[in-house]
Amino acid sequence: MDLLLLGLSLGAGAGISPGPLLVLVVTAAVRGGRRAGVLAALAPLVSDAVVIVGVLVVLQQLPDQALAVLAVAGGLFLLWTAWVTIREAKDAQLESSTRDERRLGWQALRSAAVLNVLSPHPWLFWATVLGPLTLQTWRDSPAGAIWLVLGFYVAIVGAKAVIAVAVAGGRSRLTDRIYRRVLVAAGVLLALVGVVVIVEFLPSALGSVQLP
Secondary structure, eight states: OHHHHHHHHHHHHHHHSOSHHHHHHHHHHHHHHHHHHHHHHTHHHHHHHHHHHIIIIIGGGSOTTHHHHHHHHHHHHHHHHHHHHHHHHTTOOSOOOHHHHHHHHHHHHHHHHHHHHHOHHHHHHIIIIIHHHHHHHHHHOHHHHHHHHHHHHHHHHHHHHHHHHHHHHGGGGOOHHHHHHHHHHHHHHHHHHHHHHHHHHHHHHHTTSOOO
């Protein structure tokens, strides 16, 4: 039970921490409503299998700049997502068909999963915190390790989903005009986060380039 509570605590902290994925979850909830926001919140369940395998197998074989290169790619992906959000805000309407909501929902999940793989945060967290803790726990109690990881993912997805539902609930108070402005603001926020990520990690990424 202590390990489950530890996993829940770690996951809740990661779920509400500001970061690129949380921004994308909020943007998805604004654009596509509750369904899109919750699907975006599920991204760690889709993408972290790649992260876990990468940490356990690949990451140790890569140079130190590998995470920085991933982060820069994630920043560029955020800039592209911001441009799409701002472009679509021009003709966006709050009223949408079930088909549109379904499309936006799956699109949000794909985008969030890609971003989570490219973001350095889950890689660093698994490499420095959850990975070693899980392996150490597994040696003494495989069941405890499972509860630890399960608690973490229940909490991180749950926290982001709650935020997405809260944001989506506010859409009912918007007019189409205000909705478009909110989308533009969300796009600008995505772009700012992308720029911050690129500026932070680009020097390290360029350090891996061998100049003649």
